[in-house]
Amino acid sequence: MQFRRFFFFARGEMEVEKKATTVEEVRGVEEETKKEEAAASDVSLKELSKKLDDFAKERDWEMYHAPRNLLLAMIAEVGELSELFMWKGEVAKGLPGWKESEKEHLGEELSDVLLYLIRLSDMCGVDLGDAATRKIVKNAVKYPAPSKST
Ligand SMILES: Nc1ccn([C@H]2C[C@H](O)[C@@H](COP(=O)(O)OP(=O)(O)OP(=O)(O)O)O2)c(=O)n1
Numbered sequence: 001m002q003f004r005r006f007f008f009f010a011r012g013e014m015e016v017e018k019k020a021t022t023v024e025e026v027r028g029v030e031e032e033t034k035k036e037e038a039a040a041s042d043v044s045l046k047e048l049s050k051k052l053d054d055f056a057k058e059r060d061w062e063m064y065h066a067p068r069n070l071l072l073a074m075i076a077e078v079g080e081l082s083e084l085f086m087w088k089g090e091v092a093k094g095l096p097g098w099k100e101s102e103k104e105h106l107g108e109e110l111s112d113v114l115l116y117l118i119r120l121s122d123m124c125g126v127d128l129g130d131a132a133t134r135k136i137v138k139n140a141v142k143y144p145a146p147s148k149s150t
Contacts, residue, residue, distance in 0.1 A: 045118060045129045052119045067123050074116035081109040 056062050084106055085091060095103060121128040 048115065049118050049122050049128075052115060053122070056119075065119060065123055067120060070116055070120040070123060074113055074120060077109060077112035077116060081106075081113055084109060 056065050084102070095106070098106075118128060121131070
């Protein structure tokens with residue numbers, strides 16, 4: 001979803017997206033991406049949360065990141081994620097037969113959902129890592145595993 005466009009539209013303004021245009025800018029973005037990928041192998045929710053906070057601050061977008069806006073943005077991204085599976089019938093584990101570009105697109109849509117979820121949690125004052133860990137414990141109490149005979 002073009003979230004920015006949605007917000008600018010909502011504000012009654014149209015703003016042109018700033019994109020890397022010069023060769024130097026494109027190289028800079030590529031370098032930055034490589035560094036990010038190298039550091040991303042074992043990323044934590046807290047690290048992602050900090051990156052999202054920096055991202056919003058650097059662009060002066062904090063005013064848009066209100067809980068309801070983030071929830072709607074996340075749902076829109078869930079819609080985009082669903083589109084990738086639409087009309088395909090059942091999809092086997094590991095996505096055999098999917099092209100690499102489709103898998104890459106899937107990774108992006110999953111990430112959009114995750115990133116908005118983390119940001120939404122932060123803006124609601126919920127520590128998502130703690131909450132999810134506690135929920136797993138609660139699930140295990142509600143649905144005990146059958147005892148295995150030895
Ligand atoms: N106000 C905004 C707008 C975007 N994002 C971030 C979070 C998402 O990870 C991503 C979403 O960007 P887009 O709205 O451009 O959506 P897509 O990346 O899905 O692009 P498209 O809809 O063109 O496929 O950018 C954000 O944090 N805050």
